Amino acid sequence: MGYKIVVVGATGNVGHEMLNILAEREFPVDEIAALASRKSLGTEVSFGDRTLKTTDLDTFDFTGWDMALFAVGSEATKKYAPKAAAAGCVVIDNSSLYRYDADVPLIVPEVNPQDVHGYAKKMIIANPNCSTAQMVVALKPLHDRATIKRVVVSTYQSVSGAGKEGMDELWDQTKSIYNPTDSKPATKFTKQIAFNVIPHIDVFLDSGETKEEWKMVAETKKILDPKVKVTATCVRVPVFVGHSESINIEFESPLDADEARDILRESPGIMVIDKREDGGYVTPIECVGDYATFISRIRDDSTVENGINLWCVSDNLRKGAALNAVQIAELLGREVLKKG
Secondary structure: OOEEEEEEOOOOHHHHHHHHHHHHOOOOEEEEEEEEOHHHOOOEEEEOOEEEEOEEHHHOOOOOOOEEEEOOOHHHHHHHHHHHHHOOOEEEEOOOOOOOOOOOOEOOOOOOHHHHHHHHHOOEEEOOOHHHHHHHHHHHHHHHHHOEEEEEEEEEEOHHHHHHHHHHHHHHHHHHHOOOOOOOOOOOOOOOOOOOOEOOOOOEOOOOOEHHHHHHHHHHHHHOOOOOEEEEEEEEOOOOOOEEEEEEEEEOOOOOHHHHHHHHHOOOOEEEOOOOOOOOOOOHHHHOOOOOEEEEEEEEOOOOOOEEEEEEEEOOOHHHHHHHHHHHHHHHHHHHHOOO
16 A cells, blocks of 8 residues: 655656656655646656646645645745645645744754654645755764764855756856857846856845855754754855755864764765765766765864864755655655555
8 A cells, every 4th residue: 555645846847856756766656646837737747657647736636645745936835735734635845935834844854854753733844955955964973973063064056956947047148158149148046157156045134144044054953953053155056956065064072084984974865975086076967866965075174173074965956855855755654654
């Protein structure tokens, strides 16, 4: 006996990946529905070797369905997620809408699987921001060993984090650079993204940080430990898929790079590629399509008493979004629903 699964936003980048990963991981599906807005109604999407036609989200009845994986924006989620939850269908939401709600667990299965039992308060589980998800996977085993005091992270985030429009803008601008008669001004991003980097993701807050940076702070505290201090600088880079992060970590207890490397090699969801030679590290283009969070460039930070630096790379459409949502569904099934 398996599960009746709904994928909401099945025609988008993340919804497409959710369907791929459900099939790849052989999630125990008895029945699956691919939902989309009316403008995408009837669009065909792939689920393993099957082809599904999208159904209208606006008229869909969630009664009798076990889980709904939401890959739509906050506005649509605000309208439809409570309907699904009220019908007894557990929502796993990829938007930011419920992440900071005290009654909604925010889960990365490698980090805080025990929190899944809190789903029943609202029948909703939140998926974290893509840049947070990969970082806390790396931080968790190190925090367990030496207790993290402070994290300084700079991100290098791909344009797929801004959806199809972001990917199209990078592609179109890159081509236009070589064709002076075909100018492609910035529309999705605030400045030209081709051959450039933009230190601005999401809106600016009164503090001077952007909302993306605030999300990393708030979500890390909720998922990992509220006592950990985090400061972030989030940057958009001209990469199609794959987020990278330079992370500086300060610990309460001694922990050197060699021990950190050994710990990370044995930790779930992590692949350590750390050779101190040309090419002995992972770049975003190499992580695309992979489940793992890759760690490289692990080294001691001599400027603080107990500190290390590391480089963290992951496919943001997978671990940063779709894979984490499917892992939450697997966790919910294994620990709570127990049908599959």
